[in-house]
Every structure is written in structure tokens, then in C-alpha cells.
Amino acid sequence: xxxxxxxxxxxxxxxxxxxxxxxxxxxxxxxxxxxxxxxxxxxxxxxxxxxxxxxxxxxxxxxxxxxxxxxxxxxxxxxxxxxxxxxxxxxxxxxxxxxxxxxxxxxxxxxxx
Amino acid sequence: xxxxxxxxxxxxxxxxxxxxxxxxxxxxxxxxxxxxxxxxxxxxxxxxxxxxxxxxxxxxxxxxxxxxxxxxxxxxxxxxxxxxxxxxxxxxxxxxxxxxxxxxxxxxxxxxxxxx
Numbered sequence: 001x002x003x004x005x006x007x008x009x010x011x012x013x014x015x016x017x018x019x020x021x022x023x024x025x026x027x028x029x030x031x032x033x034x035x036x037x038x039x040x041x042x043x044x045x046x047x048x049x050x051x052x053x054x055x056x057x058x059x060x061x062x063x064x065x066x067x068x069x070x071x072x073x074x075x076x077x078x079x080x081x082x083x084x085x086x087x088x089x090x091x092x093x094x095x096x097x098x099x100x101x102x103x104x105x106x107x108x109x110x111x112x113x
Numbered sequence: 114x115x116x117x118x119x120x121x122x123x124x125x126x127x128x129x130x131x132x133x134x135x136x137x138x139x140x141x142x143x144x145x146x147x148x149x150x151x152x153x154x155x156x157x158x159x160x161x162x163x164x165x166x167x168x169x170x171x172x173x174x175x176x177x178x179x180x181x182x183x184x185x186x187x188x189x190x191x192x193x194x195x196x197x198x199x200x201x202x203x204x205x206x207x208x209x210x211x212x213x214x215x216x217x218x219x220x221x222x223x224x225x226x227x228x229x
Contacts, residue, residue: 032215043117044156044204044220051215090155094215100146100169101218103155 002026004093006104014112019078021107023091026072033074034092034101035065044090050074061085086111115139117221119205125227126195134190134224138207145188146218147180148204156204162188163211195228202226 007022025031035047048059055067065076074091091104118137126132138145144163148156149172158172164185173180177196182188192199202225206218 034217036220041222043222044206046217046219049215049217100158100161100172103148103157105155106153 002093002095002102004091004102004104006089006091006107008107009105010108010110012110012112013081015083016080019076019081019085019109021076021089021091021109023074023076023104024072025074025091025093029095032094033065033067034094035059035063035074035076036090036092038088038090038106040087047076047089081109081111083111083113085109117205117207117219119203119221119224121224122222123225123227125229127229128197129194130228131191131193132195132226134192134203134226136188136190136205136221138186138188138205139209139219140186142207142209142219144208144211144216144218145182146206146208147188147190148206149174150202150204150223152201159190159203192226195226197228200226200228 003026005024013019033050036044037047038044047063048057050057050067058064063078065074067074089107092101094101120135146161147159149159150156160180161169162182165182177193179191202223204223205221208216208218
């Protein structure tokens with residue numbers, strides 16, 4: 001079955017330190033992978049997406065993610081956290097043969113001053 | 114241009130009441146999706162339209178849930194005889210072309226439904 005697993009439900013980092021949010025997907029066939037961010041009382045916003053081009057994908061607000069087929073992973077990183085990054089982050093997988101996308105359970109990112 | 118809009122933003126219903134949730138997708142977008150997001154969880158797929166055709170309704174949890182998009186633009190999600198377990202945020206998304214694969218979905222702010 002198609003699935004995506006976010007390994008941490010909550011991550012807390014200090015402002016100015018690196019961020020790592022982990023995501024693994026099931027590998028039935030070539031996926032498209034996305035990261036979305038959800039701020040309180042706001043809609044989901046696309047951060048970045050992987051669609052079988054470059055394996056290192058750069059997104060908005062300094063975020064990037066690397067597609068690693070051998071590890072079936074698509075971890076999200078940022079070199080230096082900012083207070084405004086505090087939000088819920090969702091890893092999402094989509095397969096070309098399906099109409100729907102599948103969300104992970106989410107990782108809540110907290111930033112300590 | 115305007116993004117995806119949803120109304121109402123908040124809805125409180127008494128158990129057994131019928132509710133209707135509206136979604137206005139981005140103008141010209143072919144595909145429209147509905148998701149249900151329970152508290153503390155990721156969104157779960159409910160149903161998918163390509164223009165006015167409902168191509169996938171495999172995620173609708175029961176026959177109390179019904180969605181339509183009669184003219185291929187605005188969509189309505191209707192829940193009949195609401196139950197407490199229907200309390201959730203209902204998200205609508207649209208994409209420019211057919212759903213799935215590499216298409217980016219653009220999400221509305223959601224309708225928060227509370228059933229008492």
C-alpha cells in the first residue's frame with residue numbers, strides 16, 4: 001500500500017540552529033513528493049516538490065529536501081531556524097497512476113528563542 | 114489572483130443536522146479535491162473531481178457524505194445527519210490539470226466543523 005511516514009511528531013530547535021524533519025515513503029513505483037507547511041488558522045502552503053528531476057530540491061523560505069531512493073527518504077532541512085518557521089509540516093506522496101495524494105501525520109516544529 | 118476560498122470558516126451543528134460546505138477553487142482549475150483533517154492528524158482524502166465529473170469518492174466515510182461540482186467550478190460537500198465523529202476541518206484543494214502525479218494542489222483555509 002502507498003504510504004508516507006513522518007518519523008517525529010514534534011521537533012524543537014533553537015533559533016539559528018539547523019532543522020531536520022524526517023520523512024520516509026513506500027516505494028511501489030516512482031513517486032512525486034511534496035512538503036507542505038500549515039500555520040495556525042491558515043491553509044496548507046507548498047514548500048517544495050520532487051518530480052524526478054534533480055534529487056536536491058530547493059523550496060521557499062530557505063528550506064530544501066533531498067530525495068534518496070536507496071533509503072526511500074525525503075527529509076526536509078533548513079540551515080538556520082527562524083521563529084516564523086514554527087508550524088506543522090506535512091510530507092506528502094503522490095503516484096502518477098492515482099488521483100489522490102497521501103499525507104503523513106505531520107511534524108510540529110517549535111522554535112526556542 | 115485569488116486563491117481557493119471556503120465558506121463558512123466555522124460551523125457548529127447539532128447532532129443530526131445537515132450541513133453544506135462550499136469551496137471556490139482557483140479560476141480555471143480542472144481538478145478539485147476534498148480532505149478531512151481530524152485534530153492532530155494529517156488530512157485524509159475524501160473525493161476528487163475533474164471538471165464536473167466525480168472520478169474518485171473512495172474516501173467518503175459513509176453514505177451521509179455527498180459532494181457535487183455541477184458546473185465544474187464551485188463545489189459543495191454535504192453531510193447529512195451529522196455525528197460527533199464528523200467534527201474536523203474540511204479542506205478543499207484545486208490543481209490546474211488532472212489530479213495526481215506531479216500536480217501541485219492549492220489549498221483553501223478550511224472549514225472547521227464542530228458537531229455537538
